[in-house]
Amino acid sequence: MPIKTSIQGFPRIGENREWKRLLEFYWKNEIDGCTFEKEMKDIRLNLLQKQQNAGVGLIPTGDFTYYDHVLDTAYMFNLIPSRFQNEPFASGRDLYFALARGTKHAEACEMTKWFNTNYHYIVPEIEDTWIPKVLYNKPLADYLEAKQELGIQGKPVLIGPYSFLSLAKGYDDEQFERYLDILISLYAKVIAELTEAGASYIQIDEPWLVHSISDKDFQLVQAAYNKLTNLVPDAKLLLQTYFESVSHYEKIIQLPVAGIGLDFVYDKGKHLSYIEQFGFPKDKVLALGIIDGRNIWKTDLDKTWELIRSIQTKLSDHTIWFQTSCSLLHVPMSLSYETTLPKSLKEGLAFAEEKIEELNLLKDHLTSNTHTSQQWESHQSSLHSFKKAYQSTDESVFPNYKAMRSQSFSERNALQKEKFQLPLLPTTTIGSFPQTLDMRRARTAFRKGEQTQEKYDQLVKDKIKHWIDVQEELDLDVFVHGEFERNDMVEFFGEKLNGFAVTINGWVQSYGSRCVKPPIIYSDVAFDEPMTVKETAYAQSLTQKPVKGMLTGPVTILNWSFERTDLPKHVVANQIAHSLTKEIEELEQSEVEMIQVDEPALREGLPLKKEDHTAYLDWAVNAFRLTTEKVKPTTQVHTHMCYSEFHDIIDSINAMDADVISIETSSSHGELIKIFEKHVYDKGIGLGVYDIHSPRIPTVEEMVDIIHESLDTLPSSLFWVNPDCGLKTRTEEETVSALTNMVKAARIARNNLTSPLIK
């Protein structure tokens, strides 16, 4: 059987983010549903055609979405929370978007991290009233479209039942088995229709299987797949895993499926040793994930070839395919736009299109079987010159030691109370204010040389001044400058620090229509010149209220960049930490007295296997502490986290030793509060009182309730009132209305606490 190449998914945002623009036009009612559908179809077909032209052997279909593939699956199975059911929607499409974005009356569904990536999925909600049915077989429609329009015999991609249910919420552990059983029947229907329509291999993503899974839980997986394959005996299911090695390898390979996809890039060498130990059944396809699907480095083909040979030695008669380690959703589309990167750096990179070429090179090499092609040689030689140019490090320059602030929290807290004289339940925001079109356009013009530095700086100053006035008007207690000078909270620092490169068009989807351009860490990171002082000091000069200096922390900068793989993560995190320490010194010298070091990606970086948690948390927390340890005791250190499950890391959050943390909770509030019933958190804390992702304006009453609920568990003397994340995606009108209500809610709660009647 000839070798096949495949990928698990392709970037969906289009070559120039046309997907994003189309979505946003539609949401603003600037185009109608018909135009939207037509143009989305063009984008979808164009993406498929690209893969076809690039020579992908087995092209994924159905990975394309209007928002998120997990939401697609929830919608397909009629998992529509009841709060949306009484609202009139003009179309199913509008209902679908309402689940993700909320409406005036219904809160959006929760959004959270997709495993350890910076992609966010919409959390499916299972309610007791759920009527299980297949509303619309989207994988079938996508499969048929690719076949009919482009003659592509696609590989339909579905998120698998076990992972889908594990990613959902709204049920107890005891109900898991019952819901899994229900889901299996629904999946069987979808798969049966696909098979009937001629689908051959069907990719069933089960990334949850790379977590640490108990024997008992694994039995549920076995039962589910036995049942599924009994219901659809003719379907050729490819069980696809990624991001780590699988748990229970020896049992997974016995599941009744036609093929299994394993990640050989992020498995720490485990899959090869499992193959050596347990072999692999001859009657199944083994899809080797050998090209890194989530980082942007060129593959060392010689090294990968060695791995392939080692596998082949063990599995000489098997059907083996070459794949990326995961969907290419996490990398930008094409290097061809990157005209400003130094050639020597570009030589070390591969984006989605270039990764497909690498798969082709490996396939051709296997077929030619002996000598390496000219293309192979030139690929390797450019990779080696890249490595020679950039990758050497003297680790002693970035010492790693256990960092500790010189005074305890209670000592610092007493000093800071005295100094800042804040009211009970102080109000603040998380950092960014609306990044409006004029600001973004001005930055783009400035970058292209069409706008002078002077004019650009003036616009930033005008924005800061305006929003300082707004904050005075709102009567917030602690201000921010608004982050107008930043394109993004990570890319901005990537532009300023040594060791980073930024791209022109290296966009990847973060959530919904929102994209980011992760900077590339290609060499040692070092401080160059002050990055945030000018804007922060200017903002502080305009007000008597404290203005928080705003930095992104070392772990988040690392996790949201394309990172070096030639060094351990903690070494790079420490390099960033040492650079930020210098920035903090500069801020303190400019009399900035509160400094927020955001770490929203700290939880996201938590390894997927439990056995690796402690080592990660140790270095991640320490990198934060290295950043902040030299801060004066009177300078208040804030941090902020969002989009994550926090219950398993609350002790580490405490160990970061920040004076105040703001933590996102608004979309799953009750769940977070429960954590504090069990764990002591004894420092300043603000639980986000409203969800900034939704255009919906929160009412005063609902925020008062959230504050009261929080104060049942957390001490009022340490409690802060804030939104759950930055406000850059909101309009000015939405921001002012929501914050007006938030300040009112804080006042009511404050009065309730201090009123002698209530006492």
Ligand SMILES: CN1c2c(nc(N)[nH]c2=O)NC[C@@H]1CNc1ccc(C(=O)N[C@@H](CCC(=O)N[C@@H](CCC(=O)N[C@@H](CCC(=O)O)C(=O)O)C(=O)O)C(=O)O)cc1
């Ligand atoms: C807090 N979050 C972040 C994450 N990761 C990050 N790296 N950064 C984050 O802030 N992960 C978790 C969450 C995810 N949240 C968000 C929220 C918002 C965005 C977002 O708004 N992204 C923007 C792009 C931001 C940006 O880089 N803008 C640039 C370029 C502006 C631009 O597009 N210019 C146009 C011209 C103007 C126009 O017509 O709009 C052009 O060049 O063509 C800038 O401001 O300079 C987005 O648009 O998606 C992301 C993650």
Ligand SMILES: N[C@@H](CCS)C(=O)O
């Ligand atoms: N300071 C950042 C944090 C986002 S997680 C902001 O406000 O956008």
Ligand SMILES: [Zn+2]
């Ligand atoms: Zn945030």
